[in-house]
Every structure is written in C-alpha cells, then in structure tokens.
Amino acid sequence: MPSHPTASLGIDIGGSGIKGAPVDLEVGHLVSDRLRIDTPNPSTPEAVADVIAQIVDHFKDVVGPTAPIGVTIPGVVMHGVVKTAANIDKGWIDCPMEDMLEARLGRDIVVVNDADAAGVGELHYGAAKGQQGLVILTTLGTGIGSAVLHDGVLVPNSEYGHLEVDGHDAESKAAASIRKLEDLSWADYSARLSRYYQALESVTWPDLIVIGGGVSRKPEKFLPRIKCRTPLVAATLANEAGIIGAAKLAADAQKVRGRHSS
Incomplete structure (x- = not known):
C-alpha cells in the first residue's frame, strides 16, 4: 500500500465487526481499503484493544508514526471514558478508553460515540x-x-x-x-x-x-x-461515515494539543 504520511486513522467498533482505514482529510476519502476484523466474543476492553492494535499495525506503513487515531464505540463517551455499552461487552462501562489506548499504542487517541462520528463525517464531507x-x-x-x-x-x-x-x-x-x-x-x-x-x-x-x-x-x-x-x-458516506468522522475529530484534537503544548 502506498504511504500517506499526512493521513489520519479511523477505527469503527461495531457489535459484529471492527473496521479501520486511513483517511485523507483534505477530501474525506479512504486512502486504502478498509480492514475488517470480527468483533471478539466476549468483546471486553482488552480483547477489543488487541484488535485495534492489529489494525494500527496493519496500516503502519501507510500513515506516519505520529498519526492520530479516532475510534468510535456504540456508547456514550465523556472525556475519554465510556459510560454506556450498546451491543458490546458491559465491561466497557466506566472504562477510561482513551487513556488505555494511548498507553497501549503510544499515539494520540480520540474516542467518540459512533453516531457522533458519523455526524462529523457527513458535516465535513457528506x-x-x-x-x-x-x-x-x-x-x-x-x-x-x-x-x-x-x-x-x-x-x-x-x-x-x-x-x-x-x-x-x-x-x-x-x-x-x-x-x-x-x-x-x-x-x-x-x-x-x-x-x-x-x-x-x-x-x-x-x-x-x-x-x-x-x-x-x-x-x-x-x-x-x-x-x-x-x-x-x-x-x-454510508458505512465509511464513522471512520471518516473519527479520523477528522482525532486530527483536530491533535492540532489543539499541539497548540497547547507549544
């Protein structure tokens, strides 16, 4: 796959599948085919984090090593903490998902409700x-x-x-x-x-x-x-809306963090 070092990575967690792809945020298009892996059963935070790590590793030669990652989840997310869990394991409730994934992957992570991510995708590109x-x-x-x-x-x-x-x-x-x-x-x-x-x-x-x-x-x-x-x-944007919206939110959040740290 060709390299797109300015792309961001979007990952969409669903009840049956976890899908991810790098996104060119200039145009809101995926820059390669999505990778889909079945959602593990049980879909505990640890098991889902393993799948997310596989997706990140799969695209490591496409996106740069500091590319932000947006992750959607079917639940309410407040300040990076999952508060509800629809169609995934109830062990996600009160899980500090952003901190957990950032510690695991060493990347800037944004976690967002799946419908919220789709809305952002449609607003900017759809x-x-x-x-x-x-x-x-x-x-x-x-x-x-x-x-x-x-x-x-x-x-x-x-x-x-x-x-x-x-x-x-x-x-x-x-x-x-x-x-x-x-x-x-x-x-x-x-x-x-x-x-x-x-x-x-x-x-x-x-x-x-x-x-x-x-x-x-x-x-x-x-x-x-x-x-x-x-x-x-x-x-x-159909089934790509969540991936695209999550990647957009992650890139925007990384820019804000960069301004605050400079």
Missing part, C-alpha cells in the same frame, strides 16, 4: 457539507443514534433515539430493525418516522436533518413520505 446552524444526524439501524452539530461543532452524546413518542421509546417503534421485524410497508414505516421527526424537531428546531444508517441507501422509499417542517436529506 450530505451536510457547508451547512451552518443546527444539524442533526440520525442513524436508523438496530436502534436510533443521533449526532448534534451547531455551526460545525459537535455537541456530543445526544440520545435522541430515546425520545418518548406517543408513549413509547422512539427506537422501539421507528428503528430500521423494527420495520423488518414487524414487516412494515414503507408507507407505514414512513408514518412512524414522521411522528419521530416531528417530535425531534419540536424540542430541537434544527436547520437540517440528515438520515443515515442502512436505509439511507434507499431514500426514495421513505424520504418523500416523511411529513415534518425541517429539510431532510439522506446521508451520503
């Missing part, structure tokens, strides 16, 4: 590029993830998939997995999405909503059917 004001990205998958961005700045750890809508946790009625589980038509599913996005915009008043997740590959099936006042667009 469907929300150039958008000012309040942007909310939602990922429709097994559950509903969310990312809040204001004038290009991430407001982390929103949990808008858990809004109460008509007496129910929103993701229990409007996640993409529920459409398949209940064999909903696109019209019926879109009606549920309308209620969800109406509830979301009633408490946030966004300028733009970006809809990500697997369903974003078929926007014609549902997007025109959703009734709400906020402009809606489908995400464009």
Whole structure:
C-alpha cells in the first residue's frame, strides 16, 4: 500500500465487526481499503484493544508514526471514558478508553460515540457539507443514534433515539430493525418516522436533518413520505461515515494539543 504520511486513522467498533482505514482529510476519502476484523466474543476492553492494535499495525506503513487515531464505540463517551455499552461487552462501562489506548499504542487517541462520528463525517464531507446552524444526524439501524452539530461543532452524546413518542421509546417503534421485524410497508414505516421527526424537531428546531444508517441507501422509499417542517436529506458516506468522522475529530484534537503544548 502506498504511504500517506499526512493521513489520519479511523477505527469503527461495531457489535459484529471492527473496521479501520486511513483517511485523507483534505477530501474525506479512504486512502486504502478498509480492514475488517470480527468483533471478539466476549468483546471486553482488552480483547477489543488487541484488535485495534492489529489494525494500527496493519496500516503502519501507510500513515506516519505520529498519526492520530479516532475510534468510535456504540456508547456514550465523556472525556475519554465510556459510560454506556450498546451491543458490546458491559465491561466497557466506566472504562477510561482513551487513556488505555494511548498507553497501549503510544499515539494520540480520540474516542467518540459512533453516531457522533458519523455526524462529523457527513458535516465535513457528506450530505451536510457547508451547512451552518443546527444539524442533526440520525442513524436508523438496530436502534436510533443521533449526532448534534451547531455551526460545525459537535455537541456530543445526544440520545435522541430515546425520545418518548406517543408513549413509547422512539427506537422501539421507528428503528430500521423494527420495520423488518414487524414487516412494515414503507408507507407505514414512513408514518412512524414522521411522528419521530416531528417530535425531534419540536424540542430541537434544527436547520437540517440528515438520515443515515442502512436505509439511507434507499431514500426514495421513505424520504418523500416523511411529513415534518425541517429539510431532510439522506446521508451520503454510508458505512465509511464513522471512520471518516473519527479520523477528522482525532486530527483536530491533535492540532489543539499541539497548540497547547507549544
């Protein structure tokens, strides 16, 4: 693989797979194919850290030795500490993940919620590029993830998939997995999405909503059917959004650390 010493590395931890790739942040593109390794079972911090180390080693000749690394995780992250764990081992709860990985790898690490990373990716390189004001990205998958961005700045750890809508946790009625589980038509599913996005915009008043997740590959099936006042667009970075957003956040954080240390 050719060397890209200015690239940053993004790693996306999921319930079934851990994927990583170097990212050219000038254009927001992967500079090589992703490496995917099955998520270990059990997915303890130690076992997942071993996989992350494998991915970093795999790309050591592509990115420079001081390249920052962004890592996504399906959970709330506060100041580098994981606070919740969705679809991964509960041993992650209260794990100081950034410190653990920095000690292990000797690199600058940023750990971020997976939906937050996807939101940053879409803001800088995807469907929300150039958008000012309040942007909310939602990922429709097994559950509903969310990312809040204001004038290009991430407001982390929103949990808008858990809004109460008509007496129910929103993701229990409007996640993409529920459409398949209940064999909903696109019209019926879109009606549920309308209620969800109406509830979301009633408490946030966004300028733009970006809809990500697997369903974003078929926007014609549902997007025109959703009734709400906020402009809606489908995400464009697909499965690369988390990797790209994490790499972007890591590079930005490294620049800030450099300014503070100089």
